[in-house]
Amino acid sequence: MSAAIATPKADGKGFLYFLGLFLLGLIANAAGLYGGYWLGSTINKVLMSLGVPFGEYSWMILPFLLAILFWGIAAATVIGVSVSQAGRFMGGHMFVTVVLAFTTIISVNLALAYNAVATFPGLEVKNSYVASQQFNERKAAQEALGWAVSASHADGELRLVMNGPDGQPVYPTEMEAILGRATQVKDDLVLEFTHDGSAFVTPVTLAEGNWNIRMTATAADGTLYSRRLVLHVKR
Incomplete structure (x- = not known):
């Protein structure tokens, strides 16, 4: 045993x-x-x-x-x-x-x-129900502005074009733009733009892949404009 x-x-x-x-x-x-x-x-x-x-x-x-x-x-x-x-x-x-x-x-x-x-915590808004109550109104007001917004990146420079219905550049009273990845927040960067007469520009070096620009701007009449722009960077 x-x-x-x-x-x-x-x-x-x-x-x-x-x-x-x-x-x-x-x-x-x-x-x-x-x-x-x-x-x-x-x-x-x-x-x-x-x-x-x-x-x-x-x-x-x-x-x-x-x-x-x-x-x-x-x-x-x-x-x-x-x-x-x-x-x-x-x-x-x-x-x-x-x-x-x-x-x-x-x-x-x-x-x-x-x-x-x-x-990336996945949080877009603190209270989705409250945000949804005014979504349609904000969307209609934003579409009424008729702004055309696009972004591009080349030679170490990011360009953000914002034109009105007449094709001329618009100048928001306030604007904030955050550049980052779609699936994480550690690379988020607050962009500081200057306007060169045709677009808002800022120097920034971007790695290859997909980037998002989450921007908000306030029109002269007080209308809030928000947009998420997808930017594809290739080598």
């Missing part, structure tokens, strides 16, 4: 080996996640600054890969020591291995989910 009991060589240290495996595995998970996040985002920034199309979110696979790699190295090391001390691979080793494997997967998913929500 004693031979069937999964305990180390009568030294009573089996629990310590299992605990060491578990703690080291957790540390390896954290190191892989944070190390992968830092390394991936750094590589992405460097490549984007060099104009290399690495992909805006491709780097996010690195935390997952490094977490598994670090955990695998730590687990293999500690299990190897523990098995050599116990003389065999016991149920406790398998239990800790499975727990840490699922810990790695769950940790990565939670980290990526948090990053997704933190970069």
